[in-house]
Amino acid sequence: HATAAHRMLQERALEHAPTASSTAAVHALVSARAGRRSDAVACLDRCDVSLAGFTGVSPWFNVLTRMAMARAALLVDDPARASKLLREIDHHLRFEPDDASIRSHVEALRAQVDAALHISAERSWSLSTAELRVLQLLPTNLSLADIATRLFISRNTVKSHTSSIYRKLGTTSRSRAVELARNAGLLAESASD
Secondary structure, X not given: OHHXXXXXXXXXXXXXXXXXXXXXXXXXXXHHHOOOHHHHHHHHHHHHHHHHHHOOOOHHHHHHHHHHHHHHHHHOOOHHHHHHHHHHHHHHHOOOOOOHHHHHHHHHHHHHHHHHHHHHHHOOOOOOHHHHHXXXXXXXXXXXXXXXXXXXOOHHHHHHHHHHHHHHXXXXXXXXXXXXXXXXXXXXXXXXX
């Protein structure tokens, strides 16, 4: 639905309306979860530009839109952008009365961003789009051959990507790679063990 709404707003030249920013942010998150990295990054770039003009709009709008953007940024392995968005979220939260529920979501996001920044600082390479696709399937019980079948690539390619993921995350085990990726927000929330 987010993709359809985003397309509709673009077709009607309404992509500069405040609600278009939140729709694009959700579209970025959906795209990132689906492994469409370039689409997610393009949406995040458009959101950055459009949100700059809506600082006077409801702080809740700004917070919720930026939370979706930060989650998408983590999924496309851009912890620096997620960190910047978190600082903006903190700024907008200053104008809202204390609400424990939103603050708990922000703190959970903060933990993911901190973990992602920590991992990013320790590794010298970021994960490629292909590696991010394989990473999304590592929490499952699928074998490397099953992952290859699902992604329409060879088992050797999956094995190569998996080895690269382990090396980049600084681990030698699948379970530890999944734990690090989950803590850093690199895994979509629907991925489960």
